[in-house]
Amino acid sequence: MSARYSIFSLIRNALAYHEDWPAAWRSPEPKPAYDVVIVGGGGHGLATAYYLAKELGVRNVALIERGWLGGGNTGRNTTIVRSNYLWDESAALYEHSMKLWEGLSQDLNYNVMFSQRGVLSLAHNQHDLRAQSRQSNANRLGGIDSELLTPAQIKAFVPIMDLRAGGRYPVLGGALQRRGGTARHDAVAWGYARAADALGVDIIQESPVTGFRIDNGRVQGVETAKGFIQADKVGIVVAGHSGVMADLAGFRLPVTSQPLQALVSEPIKPVLDTVIMSGAVHAYISQSDKGELVIGAGADRYVGYGQRGSMQVSEDTLGAICELFPSFRRLRMMRQWGGIVDICPDASPIIGKTPVEGMFINCGWGTGGFKATPGSGWVFAQTIAHDRPHDLNAAFSLDRFRTGYIIDEHGAAGVAH
Amino acid sequence: MLLIPCPYCGERAESEFSYGGEAHIARPADPEKTSDADWADYLYTRTNTKGVYFERWMHAHGCRRWFNIARHTVSYDILAVYETGAPPPKFDTKSEV
Numbered sequence: 001m002s003a004r005y006s007i008f009s010l011i012r013n014a015l016a017y018h019e020d021w022p023a024a025w026r027s028p029e030p031k032p033a034y035d036v037v038i039v040g041g042g043g044h045g046l047a048t049a050y051y052l053a054k055e056l057g058v059r060n061v062a063l064i065e066r067g068w069l070g071g072g073n074t075g076r077n078t079t080i081v082r083s084n085y086l087w088d089e090s091a092a093l094y095e096h097s098m099k100l101w102e103g104l105s106q107d108l109n110y111n112v113m114f115s116q117r118g119v120l121s122l123a124h125n126q127h128d129l130r131a132q133s134r135q136s137n138a139n140r141l142g143g144i145d146s147e148l149l150t151p152a153q154i155k156a157f158v159p160i161m162d163l164r165a166g167g168r169y170p171v172l173g174g175a176l177q178r179r180g181g182t183a184r185h186d187a188v189a190w191g192y193a194r195a196a197d198a199l200g201v202d203i204i205q206e207s208p209v210t211g212f213r214i215d216n217g218r219v220q221g222v223e224t225a226k227g228f229i230q231a232d233k234v235g236i237v238v239a240g241h242s243g244v245m246a247d248l249a250g251f252r253l254p255v256t257s258q259p260l261q262a263l264v265s266e267p268i269k270p271v272l273d274t275v276i277m278s279g280a281v282h283a284y285i286s287q288s289d290k291g292e293l294v295i296g297a298g299a300d301r302y303v304g305y306g307q308r309g310s311m312q313v314s315e316d317t318l319g320a321i322c323e324l325f326p327s328f329r330r331l332r333m334m335r336q337w338g339g340i341v342d343i344c345p346d347a348s349p350i351i352g353k354t355p356v357e358g359m360f361i362n363c364g365w366g367t368g369g370f371k372a373t374p375g376s377g378w379v380f381a382q383t384i385a386h387d388r389p390h391d392l393n394a395a396f397s398l399d400r401f402r403t404g405y406i407i408d409e410h411g412a413a414g415v416a417h
Numbered sequence: 418m419l420l421i422p423c424p425y426c427g428e429r430a431e432s433e434f435s436y437g438g439e440a441h442i443a444r445p446a447d448p449e450k451t452s453d454a455d456w457a458d459y460l461y462t463r464t465n466t467k468g469v470y471f472e473r474w475m476h477a478h479g480c481r482r483w484f485n486i487a488r489h490t491v492s493y494d495i496l497a498v499y500e501t502g503a504p505p506p507k508f509d510t511k512s513e514v
Binding site for chain 2: 252302345
C-alpha cells in the first residue's frame with residue numbers, strides 16, 4: 001500500500017528532494033478471472049471500484065480502461081458540483097453525491113480541492129424567474145440549500161458582472177446554492193484510483209474492450225486488448241461510448257452521444273470567486289486556482305464521437321460571456337476541447353441492470369456527470385454487489401422508458417441540448 | 418463547423434441547418450397494437466453509431482427542406498446526400514475513419 005499523505009510525509013520527502021515518492025497505484029497485468037470487472041476508468045468507474053472494495057468488501061475487482069485514467073470526460077468537464085435538481089429522485093441522488101464530496105478529500109487521503117464557492121444560476125426573463133423559483137422551492141422542501149437572489153444581491157455577490165438593465169441578457173434574478181462549487185477533476189480520478197488500488201483493485205490501462213463473452217444470456221467475461229478476462233459481473237461505465245459497448249453486448253440504449261465543449265482563458269488574477277451558470281444563454285464560467293477562466297459551452301446538436309466542438313457553439317457562448325462580463329472581452333482563450341456526452345431523452349442517467357444477466361450499466365449522465373461522481377460510483381457499487389438497484393437509483397432504470405416513468409431534468413441539467 | 422451540401426441550395430454552413438436526428442425511423446403502423454417496449458424503442462432508442470450514421474437535416478435558414486445525409490461520426494465527413502424517403506446508401510456503418 002502506498003504511503004499515507006500527510007504533512008509529515010511531505011516534510012520527509014522534501015528532505016529527500018521528492019525523489020522517493022512511491023507510485024500512487026500499481027500497473028498490474030490482468031489476472032485470468034475476477035469477481036467484478038468495471039469497464040471504464042473515468043471518475044465514475046474508479047469510484048465504483050473504490051466503493052465496491054471499501055463499502056461492500058468486494059476486492060477481487062479489475063478496472064479496465066481504454067486509454068489512461070480520467071482521459072475522457074473526467075478530464076474534460078468544467079468541474080462544477082451542485083445538487084439542486086428539480087425532481088425528488090434526482091435531488092436525492094445528487095445530494096447523496098454532494099454529501100460524499102464534502103468528506104471526499106479526507107476519505108481518500110487525497111486533496112480533491114473541493115471548493116464550496118457557490119453556484120449561481122441566472123434568470124434572464126420572467127419565465128426563467130418562475131422556473132427558478134419553482135426549482136428553488138422544490139430544493140428547499142427537499143432539504144437542499146437554495147437561495148433566490150435579487151439583481152442587487154447578485155451585484156454584491158459578483159461585482160464584475162454587468163447588471164445594468166437594457167443589456168442583451170438582462171439579469172432579473174438568480175438561484176444560488178452556496179454548498180455548490182468546484183473540485184479538481186484529475187485529482188478526483190487519481191484519488192479514487194490510489195484509494196481503490198490500496199484496497200486491492202487492479203487498474204488496467206491502455207486496454208480497450210473488444211467484446212463480451214455471453215453464454216445463455218449471462219455474461220462470462222470481457223475480451224480486451226490484453227486478452228480474455230473472466231468475470232462474474234461486469235459494470236459498464238463508459239459515458240460517450242456506452243452505445244458502442246451496448247452494441248458489443250447485443251442490446252440498445254436510448255442515448256445519443258454528442259460533443260460537449262469547454263474552453264479556458266489565459267490565467268489572470270482572481271476576479272471571480274464563485275460559479276456562474278446561465279442555462280438560457282448557455283454559458284457557465286468559473287475561475288480555476290491557476291487563474292484561468294473555465295468556460296463551458298453547449299453541446300453540438302448532432303451525434304459525434306470526435307472529441308471537439310463546433311466553432312459556432314463556442315462563438316455563441318463567448319458572445320454571452322462577454323455580454324455578461326464586459327471586462328473579459330480582451331482575454332485570449334488558451335485551449336478548447338470537447339468530450340463525448342451520452343444524453344438520455346430525459347436528461348437523467350441510467351444506472352442499473354441490462355438485458356444481459358450479470359451485466360450492469362451506468363450511463364446517460366449527459367452534460368452533468370462530474371458532480372455526481374462519488375454518488376454515482378456509490379450507488380452503482382451497491383447495485384452490482386447486491387444484484388439489484390439501491391433505493392437511490394431504483395428509479396433510474398433502463399426500463400423507465402418503457403413504463404413511462406421518466407425523470408425530466410432538462411431544466412435542472414441547465415445545458416442547451 | 419460542418420459544411421453541409423444541401424441538395425437544393427449547395428454547400429452551406431452548419432449554422433443554417435437544424436438537425437433531425439437519425440433517419441429511417443418508421444412510426445409503428447398500428448400504435449394501438451404496438452407493445453410498450455416497441456413504442457419506447459420507436460420513441461427513444463437510437464442507433465447512435467460510431468461510424469457511418471444516416472441522419473436528417475433541414476435547411477432552416479434556406480430552402481427549409483428536409484433531406485438525409487450519411488456522415489461519419491468520428492471524422493464528420495459527409496459521405497452521401499439523398500432525398501427524404503429514398504433508401505439509405507450502402508456503407509459499412511462500423512468502418513473506422
